[in-house]
Amino acid sequence: MKPGPDPCCPPALEARDLRPIEGPEADDELASLAKAVGHPARVQILRLLARRTACICGDIVDELPLAQSTVSQHLKVLKEAGLVRGDVDGPRVCYCLEPRALRRLKALVGGL
Amino acid sequence: MKPGPDPCCPPALEARDLRPIEGPEADDELASLAKAVGHPARVQILRLLARRTACICGDIVDELPLAQSTVSQHLKVLKEAGLVRGDVDGPRVCYCLEPRALRRLKALVGGL
DNA sequence: GGGTCGTATCGGTACTTGGCGATGAAGCCC
């Protein structure tokens, strides 16, 4: 039972900072995060989500010169990497950044 | 004419900081840098080069569980992304990090 | 010159990625 109209993006849940910034696991983690960022369209999506402070739904499609199915694929990649979360809000889906993952990425890159 | 035995890694040459951290070009730049980092073996190589403060040659091959040709391929990717430089030192090649590119990557990721 | 060592490149194979249109599934509204 939802109490109000509160659209999406509840406070983040897990604590995944605190993990080591070096070592084999960190290497793999950095590689998979970087891989997710390693496409211009996905960078654009991340920037878009960051600009509209909170989350927006798939009018991301309108902003990119790509078919809806392609954008959906990119969102899936970002979601699987943990960089983005998609909350179902009625018929539409509300995507937003996962700040922890972003912080983690920055920490890992900073550790290079 | 080289004056001395000075192995490699002369002072970095170009100034490629100062470029914008947002916008279409920055997006592409971030994407291509991230793509280069987006593989565990390449992360390991970067870490290796960072650890041995300066440059080392292809005993990187000894450190990785990969064939020599594969490592050479990864080095090529990193070199093309500008993250690494390879200076020929007699019969061997001396790789080292390109600190500017690394700084650039950190700045771009930080701008997310 | 002829080895030999260290790298790069080539060729091949298996897999992944990026793109699209078409189709499905889930939720709304009338």
Next chain:
DNA sequence: GGGCTTCATCGCCAAGTACCGATACGACCC
């Protein structure tokens, strides 16, 4: 219910990536 919207998923294809062994190149040493 029927129809609409919104998004995910399913082929499908072309292109790219990862890996390897084999081969070629270049620089040294004898």
